[in-house]
Amino acid sequence: MLRATPLRLDGAAFAAGVGAYVSEGRVEEAERVLREMTAEGVRAGPRLFNTLITGYGREKNLRGVEASSMAMRTLGVTPNQATWGAKVNAYVSCDRLDLAMDTLEQGVRFSPRVERRPGVQAYTALVQGLAHSGRVVEADELLRRMARDGVKPNVYTYSTLIDGLAKSAQIGLAETALAEMRRAKIKPSVVTYNSLLKGVVRGIGKADRTDEVLRRAREMFDRMRDDGVPPDLVTYNTLIDACINARAPAEAWNILREISESGLKPDVVTYTTLLKYFVQVGDDSATQWVIAELETDPQVVEDVGVYNCLINAYARQGDMCRAVETLEGMKAKNITPNVSTYGSILEGYIRLGNVGEAFKVYNLCVKSAGLAPDARMRKSLIYGCGLHGMSDIAECVIADLQAAGGASAKESRTLRFVLKAAVEAKSEGVAGRVNPRRRATKSRELRRRAAESAITTDGVLSTSTDFDLASDDDPCPVQETPVEWNRGLEMWKYWLGLPNSYYEAAANDPDVASGVANEPRFSSDKP
16 A cells, blocks of 8 residues: 555655554554565664554554564664553553563663663553552552652552552552652642542441541542542542442532532433432432433443443332333344343342242343353342242252352352252241341351352253243232432432422421531532
8 A cells, every 4th residue: 555656655654654554453454564664675763663562562462562572673673762661561451561570671771871761651551550460569669669760750650559559458558659749749630539539439338437438538539629630520420429338318419419510411320320329219200310311311322331220220129111121122222231131130020029030031141142140140040939939940050050060060059058048038937937137147158158159150051942021920010119208318309300308398397407508518519
């Protein structure tokens, strides 16, 4: 293609052609351009090879990266600072941190001129690779070594390290890195603070108390504002999720109001987080509002995750007809269901005691190309069978797993325990001798055994019968869930424009009315 012109092409033209092919992901054609360039006697420079190495790195093509490096040496092309950055980043993309570290060492030791040695790009790429692999101590040591090597870290270097420390639940070290960042007169970015905030919020439901976690989240939010860093939608979504996990809807309501005031638009994460909470508290009107927004908002990209959230919401409400309709709708739009999709529908039928339909969903997943039921689906099905007197179906599934051997056989032993526990629970419930303490002990033991099972092989249920989700047994009963009145939730619904009783209650109850002014807010409400 490049030879179509009668003019003689120089190195810059060939480099531009290589760059164009690489940007389109056509690395093999870019390599052909390099061969044409060599055949015509045009000398290649480091820029061309840097582009080629970057392209192979994006494809995770280790052989291509090494072949380009070898060609560079063969042709006598001297690496520059960008070359070392491209090579380190490519090896990190190929999950070869050992080669990335060796490349950095070679660049530092054998580059005679300082300006040709590895720069901040190479160090940052390696810090990111180490941090994402959980090797945060080595990442921290590498950042400290940068000063000794005469390379100044930038905001991306620190943000990458802080993100790795936060994901490793080392919030103290992450905040220490933030303090060092400030001392180096490097201003944190919104990405820096979002990483810290996510690390703090991950404490919810674990060792930290939820109120303590929310207090620390508020403090982090304050520091972000004090540093002049405007929050983005990721920040707000993280805070909303924290409030919902801590069952603090009033504070989530304040955050939602600030999203509106800031001019930002909710995204799919915001909607699905709201949906999760409304489903948990059993508020049908709010759930239907969020579902309608999800289905009509043009900015929301409909993917399998969105549909799974909708299906799970319907299934938890007991509206299995809507859940199945949503499944058919996603198929009509050529969105392929995954195991989580079928798992949500199966668990919905189990909650309603409709084990027959749950078993049909299980078989539908078995017969779907590229899918197989996972351990959670099997556990739900087995427990439901035992609880509703259909142990014969459970025994068939367990027998198939036992016959598969290996990890599946190990899972089958765990599922026999699940079946036994379900049968005992059914017996105790019928006899009126349910012991809550014994039931809780059994549940903990069941979770422990399930966690010990490393499931790597899925058993396949042998059947020659075609199943669908249509049934004469009315598979779509709707389960009515009583809604508990919650002041924060009603305020939230008012902001969303839903029917609510909050302000009516405030008018009739002075205590409620006086509480409006004292409602806790995030510090962003400060003037």
